[in-house]
Amino acid sequence: MNAKRFNSWAVFWAVLAFLYFFIPMYGTLDFSLRMQKGTLGFLAYQTVLADPRFLASFQYSAIMGVISVTLSVLLFVPTVYWIYLRVPRARPIVEVITILPFIIPTIVFVFGLIRTFGHPPLQLTMTPFKTDILMVAGYIVLSMPYMFRAIDVGMRAIDVHTLTEAAQSLGANWGQILFNVIFPNLRVALLSGALISFALVIGELILGDFLVRPALGPYMVEVGRDRAYEPAALAMMSYALTWVCLGLIQFFSQGNSSRQQLTGR
Amino acid sequence: MTPQNPALPKPKHPPLPASISDWAGLLPFFVFILAFLILPSLSLFAGAFQDPQGNFTLVNLNLFKDEYVLKSYAISLQVSVITSLVGGVFGFFVAYAITIGNAPRWMRNILTTFSGLAANFGGVPLAFAFIATLGRTGFVTAILKSICYADAAGAQVCPFNPYDHGFNLYSLTGLVLTYTYFQFPLMVLTITPALEGLKKDWREASANLGASSWQYWKDVALPILLPSILGAMILLFGSAFGAFATAQALTGGSIYLVTILIGQQIRGDVLNNPNEGYALAFGMVVIMAITITGYTILQRRTARWLKV
Numbered sequence: 001m002n003a004k005r006f007n008s009w010a011v012f013w014a015v016l017a018f019l020y021f022f023i024p025m026y027g028t029l030d031f032s033l034r035m036q037k038g039t040l041g042f043l044a045y046q047t048v049l050a051d052p053r054f055l056a057s058f059q060y061s062a063i064m065g066v067i068s069v070t071l072s073v074l075l076f077v078p079t080v081y082w083i084y085l086r087v088p089r090a091r092p093i094v095e096v097i098t099i100l101p102f103i104i105p106t107i108v109f110v111f112g113l114i115r116t117f118g119h120p121p122l123q124l125t126m127t128p129f130k131t132d133i134l135m136v137a138g139y140i141v142l143s144m145p146y147m148f149r150a151i152d153v154g155m156r157a158i159d160v161h162t163l164t165e166a167a168q169s170l171g172a173n174w175g176q177i178l179f180n181v182i183f184p185n186l187r188v189a190l191l192s193g194a195l196i197s198f199a200l201v202i203g204e205l206i207l208g209d210f211l212v213r214p215a216l217g218p219y220m221v222e223v224g225r226d227r228a229y230e231p232a233a234l235a236m237m238s239y240a241l242t243w244v245c246l247g248l249i250q251f252f253s254q255g256n257s258s259r260q261q262l263t264g265r
Numbered sequence: 266m267t268p269q270n271p272a273l274p275k276p277k278h279p280p281l282p283a284s285i286s287d288w289a290g291l292l293p294f295f296v297f298i299l300a301f302l303i304l305p306s307l308s309l310f311a312g313a314f315q316d317p318q319g320n321f322t323l324v325n326l327n328l329f330k331d332e333y334v335l336k337s338y339a340i341s342l343q344v345s346v347i348t349s350l351v352g353g354v355f356g357f358f359v360a361y362a363i364t365i366g367n368a369p370r371w372m373r374n375i376l377t378t379f380s381g382l383a384a385n386f387g388g389v390p391l392a393f394a395f396i397a398t399l400g401r402t403g404f405v406t407a408i409l410k411s412i413c414y415a416d417a418a419g420a421q422v423c424p425f426n427p428y429d430h431g432f433n434l435y436s437l438t439g440l441v442l443t444y445t446y447f448q449f450p451l452m453v454l455t456i457t458p459a460l461e462g463l464k465k466d467w468r469e470a471s472a473n474l475g476a477s478s479w480q481y482w483k484d485v486a487l488p489i490l491l492p493s494i495l496g497a498m499i500l501l502f503g504s505a506f507g508a509f510a511t512a513q514a515l516t517g518g519s520i521y522l523v524t525i526l527i528g529q530q531i532r533g534d535v536l537n538n539p540n541e542g543y544a545l546a547f548g549m550v551v552i553m554a555i556t557i558t559g560y561t562i563l564q565r566r567t568a569r570w571l572k573v
Contacts, residue, residue: 008366010368013368018376087287
């Protein structure tokens with residue numbers, strides 16, 4: 001067996017992968033710098049950042065992200081905790097439910113939301129505020145597979161029973177157990193789940209588009225339709241944001257290399 | 266019940282039969298899921314089997330005889346199958362390179378990190394990146410266009426403009442190229458554990474028996490890896506089949522994927538019958554359910570030998 005030949009075969013594929021990764025990335029960077037004819041510059045970025053609609057939609061999506069992530073943590077941590085503590089039998093059922101957003105394509109899910117909440121008796125689309133409730137619920141569902149898995153992995157690593165008994169023997173009530181004992185023990189898991197979910201919400205197109213809310217996704221599509229260089233700048237900024245989120249996850253979960261997927265598409 | 270002595274350690278996981286009140290602790294979760302996932306899904310599926318007056322009917326399924334609808338399913342399946350094959354094979358070789366292929370260490374590190382990044386880089390920004398790179402005025406197109414020389418008659422010839430050779434980013438080919446950007450890294454991430462699970466002993470044993478490297482792959486490694494490879498490809502299939510944002514941003518909805526068609530139906534009832542729209546969506550879920558079932562079965566088979 002010729003070990004050297006094998007090595008070059010591996011290098012061939014590695015180089016090909018490199019090119020596939022970097023050419024679009026470099027191409028986008030180069031393109032995004034060419035808005036001003038003849039010189040390289042950051043005009044496309046300045047234009048994007050100066051657009052009040054960009055700031056508004058980014059802010060909207062970021063706020064939706066924070067709200068969704070917070071509510072999702074408050075919903076799933078007690079649920080997973082309770083499953084580990086009292087009803088382990090519920091785990092398979094809950095697990096299947098939490099991967100449903102993978103099985104139901106997002107556009108189909110949003111279609112269902114619109115059919116159910118788009119007209120009476122359960123109408124939630126009449127006012128922007130009510131629609132935002134629906135948006136948050138949708139984001140929580142869409143990020144549920146990631147959030148649940150992150151919390152599940154974190155919960156598995158701690159001894160829920162012992163911690164609970166110890167806290168109870170010191171006179172803690174359920175709220176204190178959750179907020180002073182369980183949450184701090186899960187902080188790494190929660191952080192990675194939260195970052196993944198946040199990145200998902202920030203980039204999500206379908207909910208904002210079809211519920212007609214001023215989210216970042218629909219704004220980007222519109223820019224893509226009307227402009228030439230700004231989309232490239234937006235793509236670079238999105239690269240950077242994904243990079244930061246993954247980097248933070250990597251940084252905080254050093255050691256346990258759980259591989260996770262960030263966004264839907 | 267015997268009174269418990271606090272000094273004695275209790276059994277760690279008392280086999281409590283979960284009582285009603287224990288299940289009640291999961292109520293918030295189940296209420297949320299019921300309201301925002303189960304109810305919308307069921308109402309969609311029910312809609313697929315109702316006429317506009319709400320009576321049960323199978324008439325909506327006639328939709329799947331419609332040429333237009335069948336074509337959209339065909340295109341979606343085509344894109345998903347091609348990208349999962351291309352991404353799957355490419356990703357497999359890359360994963361091979363960074364695990365047992367002994368690519369240089371720095372390459373491995375970078376490729377692993379970038380697989381994590383690219384597998385997560387989807388949606389609208391991905392479409393933008395490819396437009397900036399391979400669009401009509403994109404970076405690579407511009408480079409290829411600028412390679413010119415003077416022919417015998419002295420006229421300028423620029424033979425490498427891909428758009429002169431039938432290439433178009435805003436087409437099926439373009440869609441496949443773009444999807445591959447997240448598909449092959451997804452393959453790398455899913456197949457790497459299986460490749461790492463291949464035992465050195467097997468390779469040595471087959472070498473001892475006189476097998477060539479080719480024979481080892483054909484008769485030992487590939488049969489072992491096959492369920493994982495197929496399972497991972499099914500995952501890729503699903504991720505392409507449900508994709509909407511990238512296709513919408515890349516082609517402006519001019520390629521009729523099922524997801525695009527559903528999007529148009531939500532916006533303006535292009536099928537002229539809302540219930541047919543529900544049937545359209547229902548069909549997607551059926552395909553996804555089959556896909557995930559296949560994935561689960563293959564995963565179980567893989568888990569069997571990964572544990573050994």
